Structures are given as C-alpha cells and as structure tokens.
Amino acid sequence: MALARIRTLTLVGLEGHLVDIEVDIAEGLPSYTLLGLPDTALTESRDRVRSALVNSGFTWPNRRVIVSLSPAWLPKKGSNFDLPIAIALLVATGEITQESCDEIIFVGELGLDGSLRFVRGVLPTLLAATKEGITQSIIPRANKEEAALVRSIRSVSASSLSGAVHFLVTGEISDEPSVSDTEFFQETHLDLLDVVGQKSARFASEISAIGGHHILFIGPPGTGKTMLAERIPTILPPLSHERALEVSAIHSVAGILGERGALSPLPPFISPHHTTTSPAMVGGGSHVVRPGAVSLAHEGILFIDEAPECAPGVLDSLRQPLESGEVTISRASGSVTYPANFLLVLAANPCPCGKYSGRGRGCTCSSVQIRRYLQKLSGPLLDRIDIRTFVEAPTRTEMASENYGESSAQVRERVIQARAASAERFANDPWLLNSRIPPRELRGRFTAQRQAMSFLHSELDSERLSARGFHKVLRLAWSVADQKGHTIPTLDDAHVAYQLREGMEIL
Ligand SMILES: [Zn+2]
CATH class of the missing domain: 3.30.230.10 (Ribosomal Protein S5; domain 2)
Known part of the structure; x- marks a missing residue:
C-alpha cells in the first residue's frame, strides 16, 4: 500500500x-x-x-x-x-x-x-x-x-x-509486562503539628482555608512563615477525583507529574522564587505554551516568599488570574487558556533589614523605608488580599512547651464542616466561597447581625476602614462565623475579622 x-x-x-x-x-x-x-x-x-x-x-x-x-x-x-x-x-x-x-x-x-x-x-x-x-x-x-x-x-x-x-x-507486548493500575501519588509528611506556637497565624490560615481568603504573612526571617504556608494544603479539603485529574492534567502538560504524583488528593503547593519571570509565573514559551506557576497551583496554593522583592511586573501579572480564575496566553498561532484558580499566600519581611517586630528589637529602618518597602506589594494586588497576619518568632515558653497545638487533620475537619455550611448557604449562587461574595450581596442577603453592622459602619464613618476594606471584613466575618458554627456573623465575629484584616497597621 x-x-x-x-x-x-x-x-x-x-x-x-x-x-x-x-x-x-x-x-x-x-x-x-x-x-x-x-x-x-x-x-x-x-x-x-x-x-x-x-x-x-x-x-x-x-x-x-x-x-x-x-x-x-x-x-x-x-x-x-x-x-x-x-x-x-x-x-x-x-x-x-x-x-x-x-x-x-x-x-x-x-x-x-x-x-x-x-x-x-x-x-x-x-x-x-x-x-x-x-x-x-x-x-x-x-x-x-x-x-x-x-x-x-x-x-x-x-x-x-x-x-x-x-x-x-x-499483538504481543514485547519488552515488559502490562501496566499495573496502582495510583502512584505520594502522601505528604507535612503536618501543622510541626509548627511551634503561632496561635494567631494558625488561626488566620484556618480562616483563609475556610473562605478562600488570600493571605499575607509578615514577619522577620526564620519565624516560620514558609513552614506555615507549606502546611495550608494539609488543612484544605482533599481534592475530588475529578479535580485531582484536572490538576494532574496541567502538571502533565508541564512535564512535572512525576514530582507531585498523579491523582494526589492533596491540593498542590507551588512556590516560585521571587526572582521568577512573568512567563514562568503565568505561562508562556514561544514553542509550546507551557502552564505557569499560577496554573500549576490550580486548586491549591501559590506561595511567594519575600514577595516585595519580586520584579514589579511579576506581581501585577497575577491580577488577571486572581480575577478570572484562569489565564490566557496569546500567540501569533492562537491563544491558549489554562485554569488558574488558586489561593494566594504571600510572605514578606516586615522591613528592609528584616528585624522589625512588635517586640521592637534591633531594627534600624525608618518608617519611610518600611513603608516604601511594603508598598512594593502594589495596591491593586494588596486589594485582593483579605488577611494580613504578623508572624512572630515563637517565645521561649512556646519552644519549651510540650503542647504544640492541633494537628492538620483536626483543623481540616473544621474547615470541611465550615465549607459545608457556606456551600449550603450559596447553594443557588454561582460562587462557593465567602471570599467571592459580590459587594451588592454583602449589602443585601449577606449582612451581619445588627450590632456587627453598626460597628463596621462606625469604623467606615471614622475612616478607619475604606469601602473596600468594609467588604473584606464582612466576608471574613462570614468565614469566622462558619468556623464558630454561627448562622450569621455576630459582633464578636466582626471584631475578629477586623483584626485579621488589619493585622499590621503599617500597610
Ligand atoms: Zn528594619
């Protein structure tokens, strides 16, 4: 023939x-x-x-x-x-x-x-x-x-x-026996049990996981920001088979499926270095368009350590995926879209020298320097971050304590329950997470208890809270309420949410 x-x-x-x-x-x-x-x-x-x-x-x-x-x-x-x-x-x-x-x-x-x-x-x-x-x-x-x-x-x-x-x-397979049908994912060995102290940062991580709130950890080097961030996947609900398949498909296109293990129910954790380029972050390549870090982190965590050190364009490139949950890369030969629905976790030193702390030891940076340093996290990106939390080095008492706090499994159980509550509330809505409630719904169906609302309104009137900040605190208050099993955010929940939002007054 x-x-x-x-x-x-x-x-x-x-x-x-x-x-x-x-x-x-x-x-x-x-x-x-x-x-x-x-x-x-x-x-x-x-x-x-x-x-x-x-x-x-x-x-x-x-x-x-x-x-x-x-x-x-x-x-x-x-x-x-x-x-x-x-x-x-x-x-x-x-x-x-x-x-x-x-x-x-x-x-x-x-x-x-x-x-x-x-x-x-x-x-x-x-x-x-x-x-x-x-x-x-x-x-x-x-x-x-x-x-x-x-x-x-x-x-x-x-x-x-x-x-x-x-x-x-x-019809014979020549050189090896046929394929075994084992699913070859690796279990993680990371657990929140490894983290000493950090009560408030742990709590902030839990609320972040419940409502899908993007989070910024601020603290001196070596206080455990990375350790905490790496463990957020272990407190998120496991991926369904369908989601795991989608995540594996993206990792397969990137050629890194073997590293993560296919069909792992653990949400992915992707941590590009702060020197990374925009194409590596959002995807690119002239030959075959490769998925970037934002797509590899789909359904999981995108963690950027020392975020203020990133080249300015790199952080800005996160805006499109943060807004739409996907990223489109255009080429002369046509455009390619990859999913990119991730939880953003940023970490930053508190100041250029890194030593600034609530306990005030050894930092020599001026307030102008500090402000300028943190402002590198540009406004539009910061607008999408609901939680700012200060991570302090554990105290000597905490280090010596036998009681390390809860395990990932214990926290994950609460996250799953809280997410079930919000899923029920949003059964007829196009969003699933508290962080996605649109502003008009926050003024209508999803307001908090009356005292909570008047507290937030007074903060708004005295300009301690911007209109955007007001919406964020309210969304956070819903996640706090879900964590505590309240059907509607109380005044207490609003206070807690306010703390999570305003974790560091300097920004
Ligand atoms: Zn300093």
Missing part, C-alpha cells in the same frame, strides 16, 4: 484535537514534504523519523514522500508526532497493515536510535481521546503510569519503535 492514515491528538492548552496523518509514497525523485501548519520541531521530525526507522532495521523509502496533517488550520507543535508519522510510513511501505492501526492513537517522540521518549501531556491527551470514542493507544514506556490513570483506554506502552511495531504485527 502506498497510502496510509494514522491518528494522533494535539493539545491546545488542555483541550485535545484529533489529527489525521496521511502518508503517500509516490514514484519520483526522493523527497519529503510535510503539509499542514507544522512548527519547527515538527519539520525537524523528518530527520529523527528517518534515523529512527533506519536504526530500527527498516528501510527508508527512497521515493517521493508526502506527509499531510489535517485539519490543516490547526497549529501542530512539538515532537509528539514522530511516532505516528513513523507508523504511517511503515503502513505505506507495507511493513504493517492499515487495519492493525485503525482505532488506535499514537503518541511519542523518537530518539535517533529508535527509542521512544517521554512526552508531556499524555494524561490530557488520553482524556481527550476518550471523548472522541477512542479505546486504544500506543504511548512511550516512560508515560505508562500516567496513561494507566485513564482506565477507559487500553494503553500499550513501548520503549522503542520496534517494540510498537512488534505489538501491531503480533
């Missing part, structure tokens, strides 16, 4: 599109033509595919070869097309029958020696294939655990081109 047709899938963001690869081998001078919007990596596939075929013991057709990828309008990127192109060539030269390849999708990059290499995005690719009614795939061996997560597709993994061909010809 001189004509062959093989199917694969390409991803645009997390969305999969079927691609047909047709190969025609015709009489004429030896040549190789690739049709259908290929990018550079794909154009280079000719040399990889040729070497892989020859080094696997097959012959390269010394005739006119035309490879067409359709639909033609869809931009096709990367090296995932190597395997399907090689298979199509082998069908066209008669090494494999067309029937043995129908109903199968092929994904994989080829090494020059014919080995089949790990590719990014196998999980979302196979999820998309399921939607297209495909029931079988051939993928690189290095992606087999990931492929096993998609139970509706029988995935055969091979470590080489010849392994894949051997399977198509004989």
